Amino acid sequence: MTMEKPNGTGLGRVFKAAQCSLDGIGYAFRHEAAFRQELLLCLIMIPLAFWITHKPLELVVLIVPLLMLLVVECINSAIEAAIDRISTEIHPLSKQAKDLGSAAVFFTMLIILVCWLAVIIPLFISE
Known part of the structure; x- marks a missing residue:
């Protein structure tokens, strides 16, 4: 039984992780x-x-x-x-x-x- 990662796998996961990183930077800039x-x-x-x-x-x-x-x-x-x-x-x-x-x-x-x-x-x- 394999568990799916919430952000997918492979190259798509890299792009989604990059988007999460940009969201974090944006949040830090706006709120911190x-x-x-x-x-x-x-x-x-x-x-x-x-x-x-x-x-x-x-x-x-x-x-x-x-x-x-x-x-x-x-x-x-x-x-x-x-x-x-x-x-x-x-x-x-x-x-x-x-x-x-x-x-x-x-x-x-x-x-x-x-x-x-x-x-x-x-x-x-x-x-």
Whole structure:
């Protein structure tokens, strides 16, 4: 007995998954202020990364953590939505889940800071 996947199989599933991803990005943009702020940060800092360096590895070090911030923010928003779907009642486990999602965003921002400092500081220090 085989179970059918809700979004089908094969190439059709890829297209449906892509549509779900676009729906998620659209929702995050329309309803999540933090996502919009972090997207704006990326829209400023990614071009800045190309201005700071042309070395491929340094570009990766500057850009990938910024994109990861958007990933982690989407996951954090998903956690919050799932918790709110279960109940809007204040509960210690709900707070824990939401706080851990927030902590993940915070650590991602620290990673961005460390990566950017690692690339920028050597530009100002002569050996």
